[in-house]
Amino acid sequence: MAEKPDKVDQSKELAMLMEAFEQFNKASRQLEDKYAIIEAEAKKLREEVQEKNAELSKLSGLMESVLNNSNSCVIAVDESFKVLVKNPVADQLIYEIGEDIFSGMLRAYSRAGVFDHEEGGLTFRLSVGLLDTDEQRGYVYVINDITHLRHLEMEKQRDEKLKLMGEMAANIAHDIRNPLGSIELFASLLERDLQKNEPGMKLTRSIVKGVRTINSIINNILIFTKEIQLVKSEHYVADIVDDVILYMQHLMREKKIKFINRIDEEHMLRCDMELFKQVVMNLVHNAIDASSEKGEIVMDSFSEGDVSGFIVSDKGTGITKERRKKLFIPFQTTKAKGTGLGLAIVYKIVKAHEGNITVESDGSSYTRFRVELPV
Template identity: 30%
Template sequence: MSLPHSSHRPRVLVVDDNAAFLDNLQELLGDAGYLVEGASSCREARERAGDGFDVALVDLRLPDGEGTALARELKEKVPESEVVLLTGFATLETAVAAVRAGACAYLMKPCAPNELLLTLEQAMRQVRLQAEKRELARRAQVTEKLAAVGTMTAGLSHEIRNPLNAAALQLSVLERRVRRLSEDLQPNLLEPLMLVRDEIRRLDHILEDFLQFARPREFRPEPVELKTLLRRVVDLLGGQADARRVRLELEGEGLLSVPPVWGEEERLRQVIINLAINALEATPAGGLVRVSAGREGDMAWITVDDTGPGVPLEVRDRLFEPFFTTKAQGSGLGLSIVHSIVTQHGGTLEVDSSPEGGARFFLRLPLAP
């Protein structure tokens, strides 16, 4: 099995009402490794832009509007993108209008393939530069939050864990006393006790997330058999999948070619379990969660796909931030801890759209030396 491709290939939106020119550009750019979407009008371009793009090549004259106005709209709709304007009638006025519209380049039609590809690569360089700036800003924000968590940890450990332990102990004593009563009295008394016990456990788990995130353990890697690890996780979560009436599958074809990865088995199991549970919780009854794996060079890859609603584009960049969550309950640290573990292992973790229609979590890990 080969490495599953997603939206990592640069996306180009070509807007031109000349069908032959549009076909030529789609073929040329497709052969150069770009994912190309075509549009022949402003209306169609607005619709296509909803799927996202990195660079838009926009003709100045379109049947239902001006390319300069469309360029402004596209930049507002996808601020992290770049726009290159195309025209067969270049004047000083159109060049100035292109700059005012926020275009990063201006090309005469017909343009030489080499010139077009060079301009497109320069535009992509600007897109990547802006993405790097956003990533640096995000990391700085995460670092600030990590510092805050570290400051809170010592106090949390003492001020919350001790009262929780005392409450759990007294609740256990009370439960034993209730169970000594006559059976007809027990149900009404045990029901609120069980509710309190579950809430104490939930608070304890949240506290444990804080402590684990703020004070990660020393990293002691060794070879880990991926096939065995994934099989154990799928077997472990089989009961939860059945209870939710969701099919949980391990696609084993790619595993046959994967040597051991380099890491800590217990922590990698925690990563896969967390991702799989999130997928199960997001998938409606009758749906599917599929775990797949394979090898690409000196890295192993693992994907967790589901048929749930997916992860909206506007929250994907924040999904691994500490305390960020889309759930009604929880600490917002689960995926942050997962991301931290993967980073400590020298790997990467990304979220994308799944071919199954839901979300795809895409994990890369280095192979054992």
């Protein structure tokens, strides 16, 4: 007996349904496999992202540490010079020289390169780089105070110049000295022969006096050019100064100059005493020349850490900035009868003691020389 049509249809539908379930299960298994692969890839990506984040965090911390612990001023600004990043040294520099001055300094160098900038007696070296990213454009500045370095460079150049001038001066002095001795001898003999001729004797005396003046200048040149031999020992600053001031009192009395001695009785110098008397004498002599009638000269002493020394101050005419640059170079003088060797000799003696001498002046009303030696 044949099956009924409805039962045949049901069997087909059931078969189709079973096949559909099979296809669905197969697809589900494929999806599960794909999902497992995706999940493994996602896990791997998460691990890589975490690793990169850790590296970035580490790098960021390193860069922040470098920035904050750098001895240089580091600052980044945008094109309108708005600060983007800065380190503590930049904050300190802005505080010291003022925000307006600092901003003006940055704006003056809005191009890549290395520049030296002078501001308020200080010299800064600016290394400027361009900041150029997809999000930001501007400038990166690395700024260092090179004032001390500049002073050392100037001292080196000055020492080299002094050495060359010293060699030249020594040769000239020796060449002049021989005929000068003959002139003095002949003038003395002529003076003896003209004992009854008063006008002639006056002329010969003037010749002898002039020759001796020139000879004194030559002696100073030779002192300046010869190698200094030091005999160092401990001396009280007060003992050195007292001997010199006693010798120079008559010069101060002539101009009614008030001398104020603020030397500490306990402060000492390790030096060659006779040479340092020459240092004090030359500095005080310059102060007397610079002072007006009833002027004032002050001497102080100090002992600071690994240096000690003294300061000679006057309220005279001051020294201009241009003159200060050439102050310790020989034959540079504004005095009508000066040779310009006094301060050059002072400088040489101080440097022979491995010390330092500096000058401060407003160019019109005061001058202050500071001499310091290692303890």
